[in-house]
Amino acid sequence: MIDMKTETWTAVAPVGLIRQKDPNNLEMPFDQLSGFITPSELFYIRSHFPVPQLDPAAFRLSIRGAVWNELSLSYADIRAMHSRTGVATLECAGNSRVFLAPPVPGAQWELGAVGNAEWTGVPLSALLEIAGLADDVCDIVLQGADRGVPKEEPKPPGVISYARSIPRARATEPDVLIAYQMNGRDLTPDHGYPLRAIVPGHYGMSSVKWLTDIVATTRPFQGYWQTSDYGYWDDSEGIPVRRPLAEMKLKSQIARPRVYERLQPSRPYTIFGVAWAGDTDVTEIWISLDGGASWVQGDFVDPIRRHAWRRWKYDWITPAQPGRYTLLARATGADQRTQPDGHNPNFGSYVINHPLPSRSLSPPFELARLQLLEGLPIPSWRAGVSTAVKICCEHLNVANRR
């Protein structure tokens, strides 16, 4: 196995890579993937507005709207209730955006806006049962304490809160949590302290952080984060209709080798990655070592666990011939569907779940020569790699200044 720590040009400190500032949006350096559970310090952070400072002593969670009993619960009330713990993968809907060509606006996430954590909290269903939902409730709106003006057009006329809804049927399933712990510790401010929703299987945008309001509605919620942002065009019935993103699509990612890693020829090398899905189980993983011309089956490291990712591996003997090799991974689900060949433009700059290329070099192929060979313009996914390098340097500089 190649000692990947000897590679220097993409070396990263064990902290997130900054994708946006004010507020900080960080992604995990994905080549550091190791355990089934993503350590909280490495777990990506996606926040649209500055982190609200919430005092747990004064904190209230309000449950209102079309309910029989409105509730106002303290943090202590929630902590005293019967809890449940579950593992769930969260992926930001814009993860891997840097791979889109031509480039699109938005945070240029590479592979690290995804993580798998253990969450503890009170089932949302328990709270809704105490509140008593009216018969005609269709959506449960989850609203956070953070406020601001969104960056993306079309902008609302003023300051808004972050709010998303989930359908009643999903909200009343026992695995949807009002969580207060992540990986056995109280949530950090960046991850939603004191309370956040966890909606397993959904893209991360449904797991509302700094949760203060749960509102039962009798009409489908049409808020900004449901329609303008985190929406897609559904054209399945002929006329395109804007719908909210919800379940994560089947996806696999290669963590190692990392993009443009240089490998020694004719050596054993374990290709390593993860695969997950929102509404099915991942049952097969296929690897291509030749840019998609042929596929071999990989092995799973983890058993099937609903809504948690599965690590996988493939033991490879690197080619004897020097050159550049494009590796791809493609998962299949229990529903027999597989990842699509390309990005569906109906999803705009979201849902990037086609097999993503990981290119490896076998010496004497050097990066500069490869760039010459591939010519200009620089594909967006490679631009992302150079961004990563720049950002790593930024980290190092910051560390050096301290």
Ligand code: MTE
């Ligand atoms: N909740 C609030 N209140 N504000 C936000 O900006 N971002 C959402 C979701 N919940 C967000 C939020 C998005 S887009 C994602 S991907 C996840 O939180 C990220 O959760 P994390 O930062 O804990 O990884």
